[in-house]
Amino acid sequence: MQNSQSSVSNDFDMFTVGSVSSAREFRADSKLAKTLSTDFPVLTCLLDQVDLALFKMSPPQAACGFGSIPLAGDQIMTIRLQIGRTQVYWLADMTDPEVWSAIDTWTAAEKLPFALEFAAAKKRNCLFGIVDIPRKDLNINRFRSNAGKDMPDGIWDELVELAGSGIMQIQATSDIPGIRLGQVCVNVLMTQRLRAFTKANPFADKPVFATAGSSGATQVH
Numbered sequence: 001m002q003n004s005q006s007s008v009s010n011d012f013d014m015f016t017v018g019s020v021s022s023a024r025e026f027r028a029d030s031k032l033a034k035t036l037s038t039d040f041p042v043l044t045c046l047l048d049q050v051d052l053a054l055f056k057m058s059p060p061q062a063a064c065g066f067g068s069i070p071l072a073g074d075q076i077m078t079i080r081l082q083i084g085r086t087q088v089y090w091l092a093d094m095t096d097p098e099v100w101s102a103i104d105t106w107t108a109a110e111k112l113p114f115a116l117e118f119a120a121a122k123k124r125n126c127l128f129g130i131v132d133i134p135r136k137d138l139n140i141n142r143f144r145s146n147a148g149k150d151m152p153d154g155i156w157d158e159l160v161e162l163a164g165s166g167i168m169q170i171q172a173t174s175d176i177p178g179i180r181l182g183q184v185c186v187n188v189l190m191t192q193r194l195r196a197f198t199k200a201n202p203f204a205d206k207p208v209f210a211t212a213g214s215s216g217a218t219q220v221h
Contacts (some may be wrong), residue, residue: 016045016046016047016163016185016186016187016188017045017046017187017188017189017190018043018044018045018046018090018187018188018189018190019044019045019189019190019191020041020042020043020044020098020099020102020189020191021041021042021044021115022038022039022040022041022042023036023037023038023039023040023041023042023113024038024039025042026042026115026128029126029128030128032113032128032129032130033113033128036113040105040109040113041101041102041105041106041113042113042114042115042128043079043081043090043102043112043113043114043115044114044115044116044117045088045090045116045117045185045187046117046187047086047088047116047117047118047185051182051183052118052125054085054086054182054183055083055084055085055086055118055183057084058083058084058085058086058179058182059084059085059176059179060083060084061083061084061176061179062081062082062083062084062129062131062176063080063081063082063131063175063176064079064080064081064082064112064131064133064175065079065080065139065175066078066079066080066103066138066139066140067080067139067140068094068140068143069091069162074094074143075093075094075095075152075155075158076091076092076093076094076155076158076159076162077091077092077093077094077099077140077143078090078091078092078168079092079189080175081112081114081131082174082175082176082179082181083129084176084179084182085179085180085181085182085183086181086182086183086184086185087172087174087175087181087183087184087185088116088184088185088186088187089168089172089184089185089186089187090187090188090189091159091162091163091168091186091187091188091189092159092188092189092191093151093152093155093159093189093191093193093194094143094146094152095146095147095148095149095150095151095152096147096151096189096191096193096194097147097148097193098191098192098193099189099191100144100147100148103138103140106133107133107135107138108135110132110133110134110135111130111131111132111133112130112131112133113128113129113130114128114129114130114131115127115128116129151193151194151197156194156197156198159188160188162186163186163187163188168184168186169184169186172184
């Protein structure tokens with residue numbers, strides 16, 4: 001598995017990064033991943049500050065959504081995944097073709113696979129799941145004309161600053177009716193283009209997949 005769970009240092013600031021991996025990287029450990037084509041994009045990240053007990057006790061409902069940050073001139077895309085009372089944000093460059101390619105695949109299939117790694121004292125558990133997404137009325141499509149444009153000046157600094165600011169956690173609202181958020185996690189979506197620009201070298205370890213009877217054994221919808 002490459003770059004699916006990492007942290008990056010940026011002038012003494014530490015922040016979590018995610019990535020778009022492929023299903024083939026999870027097929028050896030996940031039966032659910034085997035139901036996808038090998039090149040199907042999977043959204044990944046490290047949840048290194050999540051209360052795992054709260055996550056496990058949360059309701060099983062899941063939802064996802066896409067948005068933008070108006071204060072950043074709509075140059076930053078947000079991808080949200082909520083599982084029970086835990087919500088995860090990925091912050092991405094709105095012009096990045098890798099991100100738009102993944103969105104096209106997800107919406108065409110009406111499903112978004114994800115792999116969330118949980119850091120624990122002795123090992124790392126990885127939850128692989130799939131959440132349904134509607135193909136129609138996807139609000140992010142109004143920004144599609146930005147896809148493939150040159151990377152905006154200063155976008156990397158904006159992503160990093162926003163990820164570490166706490167703003168996303170303050171303004172977050174639940175995507176699941178009747179379920180109150182208990183924790184919100186924010187990371188930067190590190191694509192190949194961003195990696196080439198920043199020359200960042202995240203450290204990544206292959207996680208231990210959850211076994212039957214644990215939080216990773218059930219498909220999430």
